[in-house]
Ligand SMILES: Nc1nc2c(ncn2[C@@H]2O[C@H](COP(=O)(O)OP(=O)(O)O)[C@@H](O)[C@H]2O)c(=O)[nH]1
């Protein structure tokens with residue numbers, strides 16, 4: 001390996017067109033509010049200015065903190081940016097933004113990356129607080145697997161309310177995916193047991209398990225999730241297990257706190273950040289990746305099953321901070 005190779009992070013594998021186009025469109029849509037939040041203020045602040053001076057940098061700093069990037073990450077970003085700006089350099093806002101994208105990409109690539117998926121069937125356990133978007137995300141992951149010609153099965157292991165089961169069944173009907181369920185109030189671990197049996201018999205590639213998320217009763221929740229995981233370990237020989245924490249981006253810094261609390265109770269492999277389209281504080285993705293050292297796996301960018309994109313650091317940075325003309329890279 002040459003020195004150059006060790007310095008340059010490996011680019012994310014490129015997506016085939018037109019998948020690429022649709023990915024980019026969704027990502028842009030998902031980050032629109034945050035992007036506007038950052039640059040409306042910034043552009044107004046720098047209009048009429050000829051130089052990149054301290055004031056310009058301060059405006060940028062405020063804008064980034066306002067988008068919930070987190071104080072530490074913002075400071076680090078600004079420091080790196082300052083390092084690249086010569087004193088009294090003529091202001092070229094576009095150039096400044098291109099640099100910002102580069103520095104942000106470096107920071108994000110330095111955060112934990114998702115582990116590569118093993119061959120063979122996968123069971124994804126969706127965990128998280130009520131209302132964060134677990135059930136909707138289960139439908140999105142199902143749709144995504146269907147698009148890849150995988151055999152999919154859903155499991156309604158949020159047995160706490162009948163309405164929760166119905167919601168998943170409805171998605172299953174719309175997507176043409178079977179939903180393994182029991183009566184409301186049933187044992188979630190028993191649903192998972194059934195789902196694993198059915199999944200094996202039907203040679204399913206991806207079993208997606210929707211769970212309940214009563215964080216106000218942490219002991220109970222932990223016990224329930226632990227029981228589900230024991231069942232998967234015992235009955236799911238040959239299945240790769242993946243636990244995904246679903247976080248609601250619209251709760252801003254609270255989302256970070258929530259993720260921290262949750263990961264103290266439950267081991268998670270990564271985060272699905274839902275509802276990033278509904279907030280101007282989408283910078284929280286960066287805070288989660290960097291401060292909590294948790295890989296961000298996917299972003300939820302709307303309420304429909306197709307509204308899910310993978311988190312790709314370089315693309316995220318470009319969509320968030322790049323000049324309007326910038327296009328996807330990898
Ligand atoms: N705008 C937007 N809404 C979402 C997204 N994901 C989920 N929702 C909405 O958030 C609400 C709660 O979602 P649900 O899946 O029921 O959450 P759960 O309680 O964790 O299962 C629903 O109204 C969903 O339509 C997203 O990515 N974007």
Ligand SMILES: [Mg+2]
Pocket residue numbers: 134135136158164210
């Ligand atoms: Mg639900």
